[in-house]
Amino acid sequence: MRCRVMGTYPRSEEDEKFVGTVRRRPGRWAPQRSSARIAGGSQSFAGREWSRASDNFFRTRSMAASLRHLAEREFPLRDGVHYLNHAAVAPWPRRTSEAVCRFARENAAQGALDYAAWLSVEAQLRTQLRELLNAPSAEDIALLKNTSEALSVVAHGLDWHAGDNVVISDQEFPSNRIVWESLSTYDVEVRKVALSGAATPEEALIEACDLRTRLLAISSVQYATGLRSDLERLGRHCRERSILFCVDAIQSLGAIPMDVQASCADFVMADGHKWLLGPEGLAVFYCRAALRDQLTLHQYGWHMVEECGDYDRSDWTTACSARRFECGSPNMVAVHALNASLTLLLETGLQTISSQVLKNTQYLIDKLDDIPGMKLVSPRRDEQRAGIVSFRVTDLDTAGLYQHLSRRGVVCALRSNALRLSPHFYTSRQTMDAAVELVQSYVSAS
Numbered sequence: 001m002r003c004r005v006m007g008t009y010p011r012s013e014e015d016e017k018f019v020g021t022v023r024r025r026p027g028r029w030a031p032q033r034s035s036a037r038i039a040g041g042s043q044s045f046a047g048r049e050w051s052r053a054s055d056n057f058f059r060t061r062s063m064a065a066s067l068r069h070l071a072e073r074e075f076p077l078r079d080g081v082h083y084l085n086h087a088a089v090a091p092w093p094r095r096t097s098e099a100v101c102r103f104a105r106e107n108a109a110q111g112a113l114d115y116a117a118w119l120s121v122e123a124q125l126r127t128q129l130r131e132l133l134n135a136p137s138a139e140d141i142a143l144l145k146n147t148s149e150a151l152s153v154v155a156h157g158l159d160w161h162a163g164d165n166v167v168i169s170d171q172e173f174p175s176n177r178i179v180w181e182s183l184s185t186y187d188v189e190v191r192k193v194a195l196s197g198a199a200t201p202e203e204a205l206i207e208a209c210d211l212r213t214r215l216l217a218i219s220s221v222q223y224a225t226g227l228r229s230d231l232e233r234l235g236r237h238c239r240e241r242s243i244l245f246c247v248d249a250i251q252s253l254g255a256i257p258m259d260v261q262a263s264c265a266d267f268v269m270a271d272g273h274k275w276l277l278g279p280e281g282l283a284v285f286y287c288r289a290a291l292r293d294q295l296t297l298h299q300y301g302w303h304m305v306e307e308c309g310d311y312d313r314s315d316w317t318t319a320c321s322a323r324r325f326e327c328g329s330p331n332m333v334a335v336h337a338l339n340a341s342l343t344l345l346l347e348t349g350l351q352t353i354s355s356q357v358l359k360n361t362q363y364l365i366d367k368l369d370d371i372p373g374m375k376l377v378s379p380r381r382d383e384q385r386a387g388i389v390s391f392r393v394t395d396l397d398t399a400g401l402y403q404h405l406s407r408r409g410v411v412c413a414l415r416s417n418a419l420r421l422s423p424h425f426y427t428s429r430q431t432m433d434a435a436v437e438l439v440q441s442y443v444s445a446s
């Protein structure tokens, strides 16, 4: 069935303490005068209210004080927990855990009596996600289970022809590789491009495309190396050559601004539990409106029809909006949680968040650079990096280092035999110092 149809912020000594301003080297990040927006806990959603609250907040606080205040209020992590694992699963902000508790109490007390209010939170969430992605309309947003499901909707929705090829990188997370490999039954070739083989990673991907390339799929930030792609460059190339452009944005959405229109993205997907600071099991899926009809659906139900809610009706048509990709009941508890998490990100502003994330990763790199034998796996250039710092130490057992840190409260990850640290915007210098000191002590003892 087809449907037919940001204020400036002062630099102060206090700022230096929080963000960990470090030895500056030529060409590295310098603090920008940004339109920073951090509000003081308003749960309100309307954009104008956000900026009013944040303007007031900024009149009275420096950036560092604002961030510290926000971190204390929103991330009451236990003493001794040094959280540097947002590239895996992030802790929830306080407002998110409170929203979930409220939702649980309401369920216990009155069930779904006020389902209409739940639906309005769901509608708000779509609007928030539209804003985060700069999608043309909230109708372009579907709420799916996870990134992998959204990738599967694309891969198994398109009409493939034997001999078509899909270009990906050799650094992709398994979900963004396996799904394309599963198309071998249609004789679709998957080209895994070595990103280090050309002048730039983007160049390598572009060179691998030819007249039979139907789609280029890339992670906005690679999960192990932390390499950030120049999406606008790739997207332009794809659009000019009628190649579909699919972006797995789970490692950047919430940390780095994303603009589906500027980057000519056709499909974008991201689960909520990493940089979006939300729960697992609820992902955003953006599909460019003009392409919706090109994705054959494989899941059907009451929720994906235009006449959703008209249960007595026997005829039906596929929903015109991206709701067509959602076959049944929404994950309402996750909807409430992610809605709350996104109020924090949108109040703060993605420009502020991304400059702070980059400051934090630069701080870590500068500290790690003092460790003898440290080999950085992640890119050094700001424009190629986001929230991930991965490294190894020559002649050192990385798994042992990972155990050493994990047992001492540093929440981090071991990926591709490198230690991965992933601070978010609110992460304090003390947290990062604690991790680096433990690396130093392990290296000295080895």
Ligand SMILES: Cc1ncc(COP(=O)(O)O)c(C=O)c1O
Binding pocket: 087, 088, 145, 146, 147, 148, 149, 173, 175, 176, 219, 221, 222, 223, 248, 250, 251, 270, 271, 283
């Ligand atoms: C780049 C990337 N894509 C996809 C995933 C998996 O996401 P999901 O569990 O939402 O399918 C991950 C998880 O770490 C990832 O890093």
